[in-house]
Amino acid sequence: MKIGILISGRGSNMVAIVDAVNSGEIPDSDVAVVISDKPNAAGLAKARERGVESVVIERKGRTREAHDAEIIAELQKRGVELVCLAGYMRLLSKDFIHAFENRIVNIHPSLLPAFPGLDAQKQAIEHGVKLSGCTVHFVDEKLDAGPIILQKAVEVRDDDTTETLSARVLEQEHAAYVEAVKILAEGPACTLPPVVFCL
Numbered sequence: 001m002k003i004g005i006l007i008s009g010r011g012s013n014m015v016a017i018v019d020a021v022n023s024g025e026i027p028d029s030d031v032a033v034v035i036s037d038k039p040n041a042a043g044l045a046k047a048r049e050r051g052v053e054s055v056v057i058e059r060k061g062r063t064r065e066a067h068d069a070e071i072i073a074e075l076q077k078r079g080v081e082l083v084c085l086a087g088y089m090r091l092l093s094k095d096f097i098h099a100f101e102n103r104i105v106n107i108h109p110s111l112l113p114a115f116p117g118l119d120a121q122k123q124a125i126e127h128g129v130k131l132s133g134c135t136v137h138f139v140d141e142k143l144d145a146g147p148i149i150l151q152k153a154v155e156v157r158d159d160d161t162t163e164t165l166s167a168r169v170l171e172q173e174h175a176a177y178v179e180a181v182k183i184l185a186e187g188p189a190c191t192l193p194p195v196v197f198c199l
């Protein structure tokens, strides 16, 4: 399975996927490209260190559709079959979703459908939930709302701050993202929606 990963920043989830592909934990796969919309994303150097091609595609005042068209072209020309959003801080256009229908996955640092959008861990602390976690899901046209592939729960402690909770959730994110991509790489095509609901 050829994988393309989109990032905007630190890239720790991208690193978890690349390392799992390189170790064979995610079988029969190859990370064909890492694309960042930010030239200063720390993840770019981490991709390069691991021998993965990295490309910067900035929005530069273009429409979302024009920006996405360039990203879609870069992914398609490398034969990418699965797009992993890993801290990619932009909404995708409809064109993007349709170009890779049921082939885009995202990781979100809460137990969706609770706390979609930005600052999910802060939202969890402020709401006083006792259990949070992370979710890997397919991407559709709504924000953080597509079919869920898997979740991992993390206890919220009384003395947690956004930082301490985020750190524990992040550890689970790395495990969850690797596990989800492994399911997609190993499974027959029927692990993709709509059949995912039958699993």
Ligand code: GRF
Pocket (backbone or CB within 6 Å): 007, 009, 010, 011, 012, 013, 014, 043, 086, 087, 088, 107, 108, 109, 170, 173
């Ligand atoms: C993660 O918490 C992810 O769930 C969210 O953005 C953060 C990205 O972290 N979407 P990293 O760039 O993978 O380290």
